[in-house]
Amino acid sequence: MQHEVIHVLLADDDDDDRLFFKDALEEIKIKTHVITVIDGVELLDHLLKPDIVLPHVLFLDLNMPRKGGMDCLKEIKSENRFKDIAIAIYSTSASEKDIEEAFVKGANVYIKKPSDFEQLKKVLSKVITINWQYHTSGLNRDSFLLSV
Amino acid sequence: MKFYLKYDIQKICKKVLEEQMDKLDLSYDIIGFGKAEIKESVSATKLKHLHSFLNGYGIEVVGTQKSILVQKTKDAIIEMVYMEENLPTSKISSYLSKKLKHSYGYNSNVFSDVTFTSIENFIILQKIERAKELILTNELNFTEIAWKLNYSSSAHFSTQFKNTTGLSPSAFQRIIRRRRNIDIKS
Numbered sequence: 068m069q070h071e072v073i074h075v076l077l078a079d080d081d082d083d084d085r086l087f088f089k090d091a092l093e094e095i096k097i098k099t100h101v102i103t104v105i106d107g108v109e110l111l112d113h114l115l116k117p118d119i120v121l122p123h124v125l126f127l128d129l130n131m132p133r134k135g136g137m138d139c140l141k142e143i144k145s146e147n148r149f150k151d152i153a154i155a156i157y158s159t160s161a162s163e164k165d166i167e168e169a170f171v172k173g174a175n176v177y178i179k180k181p182s183d184f185e186q187l188k189k190v191l192s193k194v195i196t197i198n199w200q201y202h203t204s205g206l207n208r209d210s211f212l213l214s215v
Numbered sequence: 216m217k218f219y220l221k222y223d224i225q226k227i228c229k230k231v232l233e234e235q236m237d238k239l240d241l242s243y244d245i246i247g248f249g250k251a252e253i254k255e256s257v258s259a260t261k262l263k264h265l266h267s268f269l270n271g272y273g274i275e276v277v278g279t280q281k282s283i284l285v286q287k288t289k290d291a292i293i294e295m296v297y298m299e300e301n302l303p304t305s306k307i308s309s310y311l312s313k314k315l316k317h318s319y320g321y322n323s324n325v326f327s328d329v330t331f332t333s334i335e336n337f338i339i340l341q342k343i344e345r346a347k348e349l350i351l352t353n354e355l356n357f358t359e360i361a362w363k364l365n366y367s368s369s370a371h372f373s374t375q376f377k378n379t380t381g382l383s384p385s386a387f388q389r390i391i392r393r394r395r396n397i398d399i400k401s
C-alpha cells in the first residue's frame with residue numbers, strides 16, 4: 068500500500084515551468100506520476116474524460132490564457148466527484164489577499180513559485196509529503212490548509 | 216465412490232479474499248494474482264484479524280509487517296495526542312518504545328521508510344490537526360489550546376502552527392469561517 072504512486076496533475080501555460088516542475092518531482096523521494104496540461108480549458112476537458120485516474124493533487128497556475136486558475140478552482144469545487152482532489156494553487160503572486168481568497172474558495176495549498184530549482188524541490192517535496200499523510204492517515208481534508 | 220475435481224486456484228483465492236475482506240467491511244481492490252489493496256487506513260487490530268482469517272485458508276500476508284508496526288505507531292501517537300489528561304510525562308521516544316516493544320531507533324527507521332516522514336513530524340502534524348479541531352469548535356482560546364496540547368507557551372504553539380501550515384492560528388480560523396459562510400449561502 069505504501070508504495071503506491073501519487074498522481075499529480077499540473078495546469079500551467081509556461082513551458083519552462085512545466086519542465087522544472089516535472090524535473091523537481093522526479094528527484095523527490097515519493098514516487099509520482101505527472102500529467103501536465105497547458106490551460107484551464109484543457110484541464111477541465113481532461114478531468115471530464117471518462118475513466119481517467121483522478122489526481123491526488125492538482126497544481127493550478129493562477130494566470131493562464133482562456134481559463135485561469137480561480138475559475139478552474141470554482142468549477143472543480145462545485146463537482147462532488149472531485150471532492151477528494153487536493154488543490155494546490157501555484158502562483159507567482161503571494162499577496163495575503165490572493166492567498167486568503169484562494170483558501171476561502173476551497174484551495175488546500177498555496178505555493179508561491181520558487182525562483183530556484185533547489186527551493187522548488189523542497190517546496191514540492193513538502194506539499195507531496197504532507198498530502199500523503201492526509202491520504203494515508205485519514206486526516207480531515209476540510210481543514211487541510213498549507214501555505215508555502 | 217471416487218471422483219475427480221478440476222479447480223481454478225486463482226478463482227478460489229480471489230473468492231476467499233473477497234469474503235474475508237467483506238466480513239471486515241473493508242473497501243478493497245484485488246489487483247491481479249497475489250496482490251490486493253485496502254483503500255482506507257486500517258487499524259492494527261483489523262489487520263490482525265484479516266491475517267488470522269486468511270491464515271485459516273493457508274494464505275499468508277507477506278510484506279506488511281512493517282506497515283503493521285507503522286500503523287501501531289500512528290495509533291499510539293493519535294491516542295497520545297487525543298488524551299484528555301495524564302499526558303505521558305516521560306519522553307515520547309521512551310513512551311513509544313515501551314508501548315510498541317521495539318527500540319525507538321528501529322521503529323523510527325521503519326516509520327520514515329514507509330511514510331516518508333519522521334515520527335517527530337507526524338506527532339507535530341497530529342497535534343496541529345487536533346489544534347485545528349479545537350480552534351474550530353470555538354470553545355477554547357489559543358492560550359487554552361496551547362496549554363491543553365502541552366505547549367510551553369501560546370507563542371510556541373503559534374510558531375509551530377505557522378511552521379506547519381504556513382498560516383497563523385487566527386488566519387486559519389478566519390479562512391475556515393469565511394469558507395463556511397459561503398457554503399451556507401450557496
